[in-house]
Amino acid sequence: MRQSSTLFLLSGTALVTALFFASAPNAATPEAKPAQEEVTFEAENVGSFAGAFLAARTADVDHDYETAITLYRKALEFDPANIEIRERLMISLLLNGQFEDGLAEAEALKEDEAVERITTIVRGLDAIRDGRFDEAKTLVAYKGPNDLDRLTQTLIGAWADVGAGKGKQAMDTIAKMSGPDWFKVFTDYHLGAMAIEMGEPGTARDHLTAAITSQEAVATAPDTFMRAVMALARLEAAEGNKQKALDAISVGDGMISNYAPLKALRESIENGETPEQQISDAADGAAAVLFSVGAALNRQGSEDMVSLYLQLSHSIDQDSADTLILLGGIAEKLEQPERAIGYYEQVPEDSPMRRISELQLGLALAGTDKVEDAREHLKELIASDPSDLRSYLAYGSVLSDAKDYEAMAANYDKAVEVIGPVAGPGDWTIYFQRGIAYERLKKWEQAEPNFLKALELNAEQPQVLNYLGYSWVDMNRNLEDGLDMIRRAVELRPDDGYVVDSLGWAYYRMGRFEDAVTELERAVQLRAGDATINDHLGDAYWRVGRKLEAVYQWNRALISEGEDVNREQINEKIKEGLPPLDPTATTADKSPAEPAAPAPAPAQPDKKS
Structure with missing residues (x-):
């Protein structure tokens, strides 16, 4: 299936899910309080503990924290001593950004071993925030077997020592901490930040340099890597080493392109300024620990854990733009755009990440569904800085969703003009999206050169390999080259159901039906509930004689997601089956269903492949 994924390690999701309850809620809202009057009215009409609990759990699963909080409190009116309900209430409060209320529950639950990992961190942060550093160190002391918890709580405890004036002790604690290899980027960054606080630039330089020259740092924790780059650049600028500061920035720019804060920092240093460090005290350091770990966990399926860490970080560093943007991104993943907007609006006006x-x-x-507002907003951003390619990508995404491919193509034509005659490796996305626009307009002569240009700039980009290879096979052109491209895309993205579907459908188009069944069955497992993939598998089953299973898959396609499948055609297949193959044909008898419109990359910076 031609599907362009949206650009927008450590295993730890069990902290919220397995540790507390099976279906924990996800990202929180910063300020928006949806339908509070209606929520209160509904809670007042709940007449039993069971009713309140079940309704609260439903809201929990739907990530509707306002409702969940209200209903958990209602349940506690019926059963004030119910510890499980109070645990769930605490988690919902924290994930909803209500730290003070969550803290009150954490104090009430401080003897509850089931949620000890959360309550100790919450209470420790409160102590650091209030300057009770020795108490904080005692609260977060960790002796358990979990590496992630040990790293998190040891780093927070070390920052408490820094706050108490025990910087050397803090650094010794971290330096002596043993653990897996992925600890190092976190420990080096925080050791460097602590050394800066203690006025030891040489020590800070050594640790920050180690953090940004580690081959695993970007893969393990890209956000922490970039914070280390910027901390080192600021340090060198403060020491009067302008060129070394710019060299550090170049290291970061070489790994993660178009990162707005790095661009702003470069401009500031080039102008002879000495920007302030992001961490200025123990509270900032503790917030940075939680950001570092939360950002590293930010993968599909880990939203619960990530939201919790980021909300705790945000509670003591409310101006951190990268934290707000990550929280907004999680809200978007969970299809909560209003919540996301609330986070994005909180990014300070003077932050270099404000444009992002x-x-x-x-x-x-x-x-x-405010599509016209979105279009106008993004067009204004393009007009304010026509050289910012991220603006074209964001606007192109909205145009793609609206299926306005003429405007989408014109948008990317302008972006290519901005790039000029010499494109860089990071520009592949612009050409890829322009190719998609022209392909959707059925202008293949204009689409194909853009896909080829994207591959010239990034030869191993699985999205492009998949899209171009699928298109060639679909059109019965360059079949072997197209198949090789899709195979390579599958090697690069073995768990991507859309890419695996492409391989299965390529085999189908080439008449290799048994191979098609093998790959399409795997695609269905990877991407359950996609109408196009179910439809493809049904066709493959029919061709290998598994006709009952074919009808079953076609029926599944009718009730699955995928607005672009031809439901009339599927109903006809259910009724009549597929027509016999033409024995003289070199490929299968029918074209695939029109694939779903791609979702081009939003404005977030992407790691260079």
């Missing part, structure tokens, strides 16, 4: 937040806000507006 404005771009993401435009995308979120489209998610609330």
Whole structure:
């Protein structure tokens, strides 16, 4: 299936899910309080503990924290001593950004071993925030077997020592901490930040340099890597080493392109300024620990854990733009665009990430069905800085969702003009999206060169390999080259159901039906509930004589997601089956169902492949 994924390690999701309850809620809202009057009215009409509990759990699963909190409190009116309900209430409060209320529950639950990992961190953060550093160190002391918890709580405890004036002790604690290899980027960054606080630039330089020259740092924790780059650049600028500061920035730019804060930092240093460090005290350090770990966990399926860490970080560092943007991104993943907008609007006006937040806000507006508002917002951003390619990507995404491919193509034509005659490796996305626009307009002569240009800039990009290979096979052109491209895309993205579907459908188009069944069965497992994949598998089953299973898959396609499948055609297949193959044909008898429109990359910076 031609599907372009949206650009927007450590295993730890059990902290919220397995540790507390089976279906924990996800990202929180910063300020928006949806339908509070209606929520209160509904809670007042709940007449039993069971009713309140079940309704609260439903709201929990739907990530509707306002409702969940109200209903858990209602349940506690019926059963004030119910510890499980109070645990769930505490988690919902924290995930909803209500730290003070969550803290009150954490104090009430401080003897509850089931939620000890959360209550100790919450209470420790409160102590650091209030300057009770020795108490904080005692609260977060960890002796358990979990590496992630040990890293988190040891680092927070070390920052408490820094706050208490025991910087050397803090650094010794971290230096002596043993653990897996992925600890190092976190420990080096925080050791460097602590050394800066203690006025030891040489020591700080050594640790920060180690953090940014580690081959695993970007893969393990890209956000912490970038914070280390910027901390080192600021340190060198403060020491009067302008060129070394710019060299550090170049290291970061070489690994993660178009990162707005790095661009702003470069401009500041080039102008002879000495920007302040992001961490200025123990509270900032503790917030940075939680950000570092939460950001590293930010993978599909880990939203619960990530939201919790980021909300705790946000509670003591409310101006951190990268934390707000990550929280907004999680809200968008959970299809909560209004919540996302609330986060993006909180990014400080003077932050170098403000433009990123404005771009993401435009995308979120489209998610609330305010498509015209989104278009106008993003067009204004393009006009304010026509050289910013991220603006074209964000606007192109909205146009793609609206299926306005003429405007989408014109948008990317302008972006290519901005790039000029010499494109860089990071520009592949612009050409890829322009190719998609022209392909959807059925202008293959204009689409194909853009896909080829994207591959010239990034030869191992699985999205492009998949899209171009699928298109060639679909059109019965360059069959072997197209198949090789899709195979390579599958090697690069073995768990991507859309890419595996492409391989299965390529085999189908080439008449290799048994191979098609093998790959399409795997695609269905990877991407359950996609109508196009179910439809493809049904066709493959029919061709290998598994006709009952074919009808079953076609029926599944009718009730699955995928607005672009031809439901009339599927109903006809259910009724009549597929026509016999033409024995003289070199490929299968029919074209695939029109694939779903791609979702081009939003404005977030992407790691260079």
